[in-house]
Amino acid sequence: MRLTLRVWRQRNADTPGAMSTYDVDGISADMSFLEMLDTLNEDLILRGEDPVAFDHDCREGICGACSLVINGDAHGPERTTTCQLHMRSFHDGDTIDVEPWRASAFPVVKDLVVDRSAFDRVIQAGGYITAPTGAAPEAHASPVPKADADSAFEHAECIGCGACVAACPNGSAMLFTSAKVNHLNVLPQGSPERETRVLDMVAQMDAEGFGGCTLTGECATACPKGIPLPSISAMNKEWLRARRKAARG
């Protein structure tokens, strides 16, 4: 198929960007969206132009590197990551808009590449269990009810891609933060740090400049891993509980 791409080009963080238009031809339905962009880039290099920069790595939907807004949707029209989106979701002659994640906490590095290090700092604020190597008890010492283990897993599936932030009209990171809080707080191992974890992670999230949550739910719709929207209310509950406990001293 033949397509028209309108792609956001921006030299670096300090230079303003703009949309540029490119035609691509000979695109097969079996190609992934990123393989389609590879085709464009091969042409651009041979024409002596700068290829389009975009983040990608595993190309199997798990590393969380790829991050494109396609026709206004984070990761495009299917509920998956950009690398797992295939061209069979488009039609011959389509015009496709390709933009980077848009959020003030994710500044553009170049073209479609953004800086998501704010997510790392939210995890550093408390998204872990303090378990120094060698100090662990025997794994079967504390059984975990299957329902709790499954719930922890469901939240731990987050790949940290940032689609939730990109999709949110407020640029909020509540779904990302709540996924980690709920993964760890539901487990017996995570319980001792339950209160400090949620308070510190939420404080860091605010300090990074992510917007507030108004429960529009766009985040959960865009999430390629299906982190559920109630994750946010569960975190709010954890946060209130922790605040009350802190207030009581």
Add this chain to the structure above:
Amino acid sequence: MNSTGPTEYAAYTTGDPLADTKAPAGPVAERWDTRRFEAKLVNPANRRKHRIIVVGTGLAGGSAGATLAEQGYHVVQFCFQDSPRRAHSIAAQGGINAAKNYRNDGDSIHRLFYDTVKGGDFRARESNVHRLAQISVEIIDQCVAQGVPFAREYGGLLDTRSFGGVQVSRTFYARGQTGQQLLLGAYQALSRQIAAGNVEMHARTEMLDLVVVDGRARGIVARDLITGEISTHYADAVVLASGGYGNVFYLSTNAMNSNATAVWRAHRRGAYFANPCFTQIHPTCIPRTGDHQSKLTLMSESLRNDGRIWVPKAEGDTRPAAEIPEDERDYYLERIYPSFGNLVPRDIASRAAKNVCDEGRGVGPGGQGVYLDFADAIRRMGRRAVEERYGNLFDMYERITAENPYEVPMRIYPAVHYTMGGLWVDYDLQTTVPGLFAVGEANFSDHGANRLGASALMQGLADGYFVLPATINDYLARHPHAQPVTDEHPAVREVLAETEDRLNLLLAVDGDRTPDSFHRELGELMWEYCGMARTEAGLRTALARIPEIRREFWSRIKVPGTGEEFNQSLEKANRIVDYLELAELMCLDALHRAESCGGHFREESQTPDGEAARRDEEFSYAAAWEFGGTGGSPVLHKEDLAFEYVHPTQRSYA
């Protein structure tokens, strides 16, 4: 840049034999305790004064960085990804082995040791493998304590499943995302140390060379991938946790940016490279669809627990799977290997798939595929149970192929997946360059000629959480007062100048071919001649062709842009420079090893029924190659392997 012809290169010389002097003597089960006791310790108050560089943040690097920082060392860590959480370990699907014997099915440390030595086709060190089996049980404890959400049963205890090459159920898993969950555990432990100021983390920064001063590894040269700035970093020891080199083949299951630059540059600076031809071709990957293919996707080996592999009995049978009656199907693994069936080791399953496709019985476009069929499993345990175990893998398959594997059998074909070879290390995980350590897939240590499923995660975490933190002390304690190194040191100036010259040259050629076009050409050559089956003639063809591709590369490569900016083409081209040299060593190693073992199948050396025929009298050694200088041919050092506990036999899975 290398003017040697293929004949001179292949005329390698043999140097002094190599020995692992760090593994203690005595009963194999006591060696690790002995070594830990004999290794010198560093006083906790002195650890703060030592800087350790760790390159890579996968399972091995992430766990090493976190643990060394917990012990009080100052860790300086690097990854080329935008976050340490994205290292390629994240993509491991199936599981992690541990000899917990929770199933009471006859498992033990000794059995895991035995299975791994045998699975590796008797080309791994007994001391290392036994240590790995011992540590496996601690890894599970550690990960559970970190909150890794392993699959559990209704009673709240951990669930396990079976993997290839074994008859016990010792693989712990988190649906099809075990690597992701283990990596996030290590990443979170690392994050805690970053927040505490014990780890200085440099993301989007790629190691381009190693700094060796007075014969010891003292630092690295790195490039900031955003600004293009070249910088130097110094330390008392350097740990490479940079992963494997499967992307030499262009198409593999590795992430697109996984590369061999760190290990290859270390090799050029004096670290021996061991068994480079030992590459693992994984039997269950999604077949390629066309020339646009940028990578291949694995379907976890765990699927072979319940899926049955078959092809039509007749050549050229193009009927859809559903129209082929039961008695016209050949469940060839169950037929040839009745006791292990679909769970034979990876090398055997891959070769069997190649054989049936070569016979013209392959399925799907181009006949390059075999069926992995879940119809029986769905009948036996219901669709829901299958979904519970493999749901995310089935979804992934459907997204890529647009076929529903609950209704039609999956089509799979082997693909490059893992490299058992890597930097040669002793029992302490130290390379032949003092102060340079290699952990995880970057070293060659534990898997011999074939890695068993669910053992990579085990080895990465064993190295990083438990082995290296115990052994690196010994080196640091013996070298307590290293002189500071500065950029003015002649050795540093030389490395910096070489790095800058190389990047400038890549930008200056301004030819007419893209980096990808060269990578693809090299990959096709390697797959053809150094892939699933190798011959002397084929390897000589490849050895003749690689220097030609290299010459063409340096005259026709086109890299747009400059070095002082975010430039993904430059990153790629620079990695290909190293692939073009490493590929040659892989072919030479494959040529010199005139036997078949594990993943290395030389057509000249097979049993009458087509199985790999080892030649223990001549090849029971690890081949450690010393760099012979640019343009020179390498020097082979042999480390003899002794088997005191697991007697080498022709592997039998029949």
